[in-house]
Amino acid sequence: MPASGAAEPAVRRPPLLAITDLVVERSEASRPSRRILDQVTFVVEPGAVIALTGPSGAGKTTLLHAVAGLVSPDAGTVSWGDLDVTALPEAGRDRWRRDSVGLVFQDFQLLAELGVIENILLPVRFDHWRMPRAAVERAEQLATRVGLDPRGPRAGMLSRGEQQRLAIARALMRSPQLILADEPTASLDADNSARIADLLIETTREAAASILLVSHDDDLLGRAGRVHRLEGGGMRPELRPELQHERGVP
Amino acid sequence: MALALDGAPLQFDQLYKSFGIRGYELSDALLALKGKQVVMRGYMAPPLKPESHFFVLTGQPLALCPFCQSDADWPADIVVIYLRRAAALVGGGDPVAVSGRLDVGSWTDPETGFVSQIRIVDASFRRS
Amino acid sequence: MNPWPVVIADLRALRWVAWAAPLLVAIAVALGVAISAQETALRRSSAQAADDFDLLIGAPGSHTQLVLTTVYLQPEAIPLVDGAILNALAGDERVRAAAPIAFGDSVRGHPVIGTTAEFAARWGRAVPSEGRLFARESEAVVGAEVGLRLGETVTPSHGVATRRPAGTDGEDEARHRHEGVRYTVVGRLPRFGTPWDGAILVPIESVWETHGLGNGHATEDARLGPPFDAARVPGVPAIVVKPRAVADAYGLRAQYRQGGTVAFFPAEVLVGLYTALGDVRDVLVVATTLNDVLVFTATTMLLLALAGLRRRRYAVLRALGASRSYILMSVWLGAALILAAGCLSGLVLGGLAAWVVGQLVEQRTGLVLAVAIGWPEVLGALGLVVVGSLMALLPAVASFRTPVGDSLR
Incomplete structure (x- = not known):
């Protein structure tokens, strides 16, 4: 044991995320219901980078929503370690998502009228009236980590690359153990895509979180530990574990 | 649209039991209601001020009766109304209903010098 | 949250x-x-403007018009009521005070009102803010908004009480001047917040004299104010009365509603107007x-x-x-x-x-x-x-x- 000062804080490894036989059906008026997700099964190991790809309309976004607890599946389970997320009531899933999950969207989804630090702090406002000093400090650190000035201008004035960085900082604010990213580089040019891909993977690793991402970006897919392919095909999307790259789970 | 005025009803022809040479005598019915809540219907005498805390209630619409002017004496059948709160008064020909506490006996108003025999105090009124 | x-x-x-x-x-x-x-x-x-006008007596005609001209000084020609009533009122024990109100002349657009010094001082409650009340026929006391200085002398013009803005000589006014009549401003009244702030108040006697009717008194240099002991007292457009008590008010009103005059409380007219309002x-x-x-x-x-x-x-x-x-x-x-x-x-x-x-x-x-x-x-x-x-x-x-x-x- 080194005789120096404070010991390294133990890094909590995230639990295993297991998706089992997930079924989501959508019914529209005057059409028979169709299965968006049909018996989807896979896992995200603690700290892994797992990607989903496939043609559009195949249900990738729906899968992310189901994992996040935003959509209640018609069958199957999403479990986070010992916790069965799908069995929770809506309020329970909301709380789990608030405490454990960080979201990154393709179109950033920031509040354009608020400044940099305000956007990062937004998730804390959902259940705090007064802003704890510690939260402000963390937000400032995150802003600096992603390369933004905490006193920066309104989010609407930032470049697209900067906006996605801000979104990543916001996603990390509450120290989630699971990051869900839906096409995080699809709205960016090649240069920014590469930088955002780097930033996303690095910060997730620093936070010791697992990440499940959806993408068509080969560069980003290349950094994943494993890539799953979702295909709509006809009406029955199948999960085929092609293109699996064993890059070693971090 | 009735705002209920509560109190025992009192008519102008119930006020006096006789008009003798010496003047008038107050009726028993009137004396029995002394100090109690009463409701009287009548007409507002032409107002001295548009807004006031008192006015005179008469049995006949003074302003409209030409023959009533021939006698320069004040009509015997008047009741002086002292309102709980100063209010905007109405025209002399408008019928009103008054509710308040009946007070009987000769009394001189220190402010106006008005001598009255019968009064209703703490009163409120509405046009009827 | x-x-x-x-x-x-x-x-x-x-x-x-x-x-x-x-x-x-x-x-x-x-x-x-x-x-x-x-x-x-x-x-x-x-x-509030009608506060000092407890009872008005005038010649038969519109009550509303009488109130508008006397209380609010909106100019209009009014028939005259017999001046002898002034003496009758002076001797009536129901009356605390009574004063004539006569108009018809103007100076630079300001109406000249003839009345008694007692009413000019609103039955004693108004003290001149400058100078004093009139004591002689040639003196005048002005309202708070009149642009004349103490000591200034003016000549009235017949009729032509112009509407606002007052303060200037109209062409008409110049033509109808009463030559030889002069008023000297000896005082200014406090602000009432009514049209009377723009009026020039003079003794009723001088208004009568200006129009060749004598001065209402038996002698040339009699003291101003009632009693008006001339053989024939000239008429006035209106008389304002302050009754002694409420019962007296109603009594006076009843009495003067007949015999060729009208009598009413301005409040009656106002209440009617307020209802319409x-x-x-x-x-x-x-x-x-x-x-x-x-x-x-x-x-x-x-x-x-x-x-x-x-x-x-x-x-x-x-x-x-x-x-x-x-x-x-x-x-x-x-x-x-x-x-x-x-x-x-x-x-x-x-x-x-x-x-x-x-x-x-x-x-x-x-x-x-x-x-x-x-x-x-x-x-x-x-x-x-x-x-x-x-x-x-x-x-x-x-x-x-x-x-x-x-x-x-």
Whole structure:
């Protein structure tokens, strides 16, 4: 044991995320219901980078929503370690998502009228009236980590690359153990895509979180530990574990 | 649209039991209601001020009766109304209903010098 | 939870609509406030102007006209009432004081009123702010708004009491001057806030003399004021009486309603006018209420539409961890703020509008309106704030019920 000062804080490894036989059906008026997700099964190991790809309309976004607890599946389970997320009531899933999950969207989804630090702090406002000093400090650190000035201008004035960085900082604010990213580089040019891909993977690793991402970006897919392919095909999307790259789970 | 005025009803022809040479005598019915809540219907005498805390209630619409002017004496059948709160008064020909506490006996108003025999105090009124 | 950042973001996103919507609401509210405040001020000020005029006696004719000319100095030719009544009143024990009011001349647009010094001092309650009351036939005391200095001498002109602006010699006036008649200003009265502030008060005796009727007294240099002991006292347009007691007031009124004269309390006329005024106000209140309903409904529909457009935005917040109640609070606060801001600015705007109208009335008539926002107006505006807050619940509840998953697409 080194005789120096404070010991390294133990890094909590995230639990295993297991998706089992997930079924989501959508019914529209005057059409028979169709299965968006049909018996989807896979896992995200603690700290892994797992990607989903496939043609559009195949249900990738729906899968992310189901994992996040935003959509209640018609069958199957999403479990986070010992916790069965799908069995929770809506309020329970909301709380789990608030405490454990960080979201990154393709179109950033920031509040354009608020400044940099305000956007990062937004998730804390959902259940705090007064802003704890510690939260402000963390937000400032995150802003600096992603390369933004905490006193920066309104989010609407930032470049697209900067906006996605801000979104990543916001996603990390509450120290989630699971990051869900839906096409995080699809709205960016090649240069920014590469930088955002780097930033996303690095910060997730620093936070010791697992990440499940959806993408068509080969560069980003290349950094994943494993890539799953979702295909709509006809009406029955199948999960085929092609293109699996064993890059070693971090 | 009735705002209920509560109190025992009192008519102008119930006020006096006789008009003798010496003047008038107050009726028993009137004396029995002394100090109690009463409701009287009548007409507002032409107002001295548009807004006031008192006015005179008469049995006949003074302003409209030409023959009533021939006698320069004040009509015997008047009741002086002292309102709980100063209010905007109405025209002399408008019928009103008054509710308040009946007070009987000769009394001189220190402010106006008005001598009255019968009064209703703490009163409120509405046009009827 | 703290919904303010979301509320602020939503309001900023509205840009100019965040100012325009409350402004529309404010204008609607201001109408109601202005009407209410003006009506109250008009009633109060006009009643106050009639305070010293307990009982008026005049020749048969319109009561309203007599009040307008004597109390409010709106010029009009009035038939004369017999001057002997002045002496009858002087000897009547029911009368505390009585004074004639005679008009018809003017100086630089200011009406010249002939009366007694006692009434000029409003039965003793008004003390001259400068100088003193008149004591001789050639003296005059002026109202607070008359632009003449103490010691100045003027000559009256016949008739032609022009409307505002007073203070200047008209062409007509110059032609109708009473040559040889002079008044010297010896005093100024305090401000009454009525058209009498623009009047020049002179002894009734000099008005009679100016028109060749003698001075109402038996001798040339008699003391001013009653009794008027000439063989034939000239007539006057009106007599104002201060009765000794309330019963005396009614008695005098009854007596002088016959025998070729009219007698009434100005309050009677005013009460009739106020009833008509109140009726007009009731109609206007209905109109402005309808207007308010329209504007509130339109604004709420706008806010509902906005909440619909922002569905994705709120869904993202839900996804990020906001509860349904958080979204409800944010939407409700944003909507309620817009409506409340409109109501409260409407209160201020209405007060301003009422003040402006009051200034116009004062310029036209000389009647000073004490315009003020009172409890009725404040409570009315607060009531609208409550209504607005309730209507703001509509978009809030609509946002509450939207399921997240669908809205995220």
